[in-house]
Amino acid sequence: MEVQIAVAKVNKYAISESGDTLEVVERPNGGLSVVLADGQTSGRGAKAVSQLVVRKVIGLLAEGVRDGAAARAASDALYTEKQGKVICTLNIASVDLHSGTIVLARNNPSPMFICRGDQIDRRDEESIALGISRNVRPLITEIPVEPGLMIVIYTDGLTHAGERRGQPMDVEETLRFLMDDHNSSPQALADSLLAHAISLDDNRPADDISVLVLKVTSRMGDNVRRMTVRLPIEGNLRS
């Protein structure tokens, strides 16, 4: 088997810093975790908040702390630092080779989708962001790693796309349409979801948007781990 994880991420229009932070960390007992946080508002302040949350979570995961405990610790740290005045959403998607499962932790009102074949399971149980109060807990979903499994996670910029002109994005419908092509790679799927959102916002995203797609394939091949990062840079770097 192979787990493929793809991310596509764009800033709010004309804002140089994204309030969304995403990082990947190796798990000390095998596997890896992707951590995605979206800080309240946008720009530098939001970036600082989402970075604080992601750094806290990643530091704990790297020490072997379980995902749920890491999320709760990050919430308490944010609550203490900002006295409950600033909130931040958090999603953790972990490939845990120790338990042979994918562990999904969510502190984010935006739903996520768990797909198998043509089936789309929309997970939208109520979930609150970090930093709102003490005793914030994530929703935890644990699924065996199996070929055909696909998970789609995103920040609320995707849901809000198109609202400015009264055509909000229907993420589930878009996903269903895109999944007709069973062979599309996770990166193609993440790119297409993001591109659709950007087009609904007339190419000027009204918010930071991050899309994460995780797919388990039956691919048998080499034992090589691979990673690609693509970072667009504006023409005049020193402007």
Add this chain to the structure above:
Amino acid sequence: MEVQIAVAKVNKYAISESGDTLEVVERPNGGLSVVLADGQTSGRGAKAVSQLVVRKVIGLLAEGVRDGAAARAASDALYTEKQGKVICTLNIASVDLHSGTIVLARNNPSPMFICRGDQIDRRDEESIALGISRNVRPLITEIPVEPGLMIVIYTDGLTHAGERRGQPMDVEETLRFLMDDHNSSPQALADSLLAHAISLDDNRPADDISVLVLKVTSRMGDNVRRMTVRLPIEGNLRS
């Protein structure tokens, strides 16, 4: 412009944990850093050492500490923890959007290559690993971000490939051959370098091997950041 970073990474044959650790972190003033460490020996002990070094470096970079200072701090931490008895190589490749440069920090006897067009600049000034003594400093190379620039960094597993059967890999020659195809992506290049090393080791790598390729292209496109991770998993997860 776009900076593309690709990594291909394999474990020593029959060893479930790689002594190489690689992680990516966003820089607080813009851009990102890739941190690659190779702990002495292989397996679990080496993994713990390279993770210690990478976590230290990443934590400092995330706070805005400069690359050279982060490398020195990691060396001191390792020296203190292991009393000079365990060493670890370190490479940091940073895309610094604040200065508009790529900053390369090296504490690794293995050389690195800086390529432009058909030119290959082999950088093999003497460089010692972290943790050997106090006052270990990295070699720092700073280059403007420019289309056509390509950088190749690797752990010593690549250099040692083929030694077992008396045919050690000539990395520079292999790179020159592969660069004949000017259009190959960084991932294709990293994959090919690694595949050649694995074949020289009769498909049983004698050491952990990690290859990192960074390429600056003139691509003008969307402002979307992208990341793909591919994690192979052995058939029986719970074995």
